[in-house]
Amino acid sequence: MFFRMIEKERLPDLIRGLSTEFEVVGPVAKGDKFVFAPIDDPADMRLDYDTTILPPKKWFFPPEETMMRFRVADNEVVDDEVYAPPRVLFGLHPCDINSLQLMDNVFFGAYIDPYYRARRENTLIVGLSCVPSETCFCNAWGTDEAHWGFDIFLSDVGDEYFASIRSVSGAELVDRHVKTREITDNDTRRFQERTAAFKAAFENHVDTSQLPLLIDAKFESPIWDQLGEKCLACGACSMVCPTCYCYDVHDELEPDQTMGRRVRTWDSCQFKDFAAVAHGQNFRDSRASRIKYRYYHKQWGYLSKFERVLCVGCGRCSRACKAGINPVKVIEALQTGVVS
């Protein structure tokens, strides 16, 4: 990794330069919220965004995608190409960069997912430092820092960005498209000061001491029933989660019934039919069992396999849940035995 300083007013040069080679996707305003969307004009990019409604996972694992098209008459696959244009995701916060690495563990696991891989390999990541919002709790998991998983990371140190350049592609793009200068000791000092101010700005301080053991010990706790009573079973938490990767697959035929497509869509463990199987059985029929499953998977099951919890503290679920259920409150309930 090497480092450069970029003047803020020169950043549009980099974005415009990237646009000549890639589709550039970045945070833009939608009402009083933000979404990741293709950028035409660097001025549309809202680098002051707090978070986005959907996380960047949609650019690797779309909410709905055609896996293949097939001919009904002879069951032949006629098209299984993956659409993966060269793309730059610009302005990802550390939580989201970390979330992609948690997704990689799954999609690049024993069975490599060719759809995810094609997009992942064709996408560069430009990270951006942030300011904690009232829903952020990435500090609980150490996902408030991103050390790898990006090509370029821009830390805002006032009138300049302290740019960490991780990959050869990132270095080439910076060289090609924007004027930079070498870093000095003073710049690293400004970087450290920014980091300290960032760490001090968190409102949420979640105590995660012995959480895996605690959650294991609380398997029969009444808090799950209480959370089940509140849960709207709407699945919004899963959709907005940067680390939820569950999907459903179904086939549908075109109107003439001669051609079909196999479709993959985002699924949620909070939907009743998620754990329904043949013969009308359902392993998680109640909302209480489903919300418990969600937390056990994220805080225990994934951890036991990959030594990381399946949460990056982005706070999107806290914003999306109209019933007020979120990891901060659930962890609190595990500790106190009371659902607030």
Next chain:
Amino acid sequence: MAPRVVVLSLASDFGCQVQITNTEDHLLTILGLIELSYWQLASSGHMPDEYDVAIVEGAVTTDEHAHLLRDVRGKAAVVIAIGACATIGGIPALAGSGSLADRYATVYGDGVIVPAVRRAPAPVDSVIHVDYHVPGCPIDQSEFLRVLSRVLLGLVDHTPDMTMCGSCKIAENVCFFDSGVGCLGLVTRAGCGAKCPSLGRPCTGCRGIAPDANVVSALEVFERAGGGADALRSALDVYNTASEVHV
């Protein structure tokens, strides 16, 4: 042999039949897969005596409707209910929110007697078993085509049972509750891709209350932001009066 299909209407504005007509790109393709024996909106003929599939639009509002449905069920191997009126009672069911006599008095003046054959409006499956449902007001053409495909393949009905919020998040809509506006997406059956919120309007519940909805918790959400319990009740009245959910 292509299945013989009839399309008929009870109490409704025929909007869902119009939607079938509007599937212009695929209409001829569909007609090539079935034998259309009767289409109330588009033909001047009469219902044949034999058919395989009955597509029913509209709510049951009279004894005659109920008789007709029982006759249809006796003949058709498959019954498909289309639209809010047929699947959940829809807007016609508003007439049943109070006593029918009071409604008649309000609309036609005092002293008008409710004909004996009138009933409180109700969905088709209040009278007969329905095999497939296409919810919505009006129906979505592509959903109708998907259901028709399932009928032709002999697959079971697969109407989504979850609520709308998940698909509304996928559409990246700004949630109405965040600005204190109530939205029935919280309890309404998914499957339309959150069309109305995507166009800037709160969900009005035309697809009916989702079987998996948590109405009690939704009521609390409405009380915190979104106009309170009365707002939820009156919003539900528009399409869901006939549903047996009390809030």
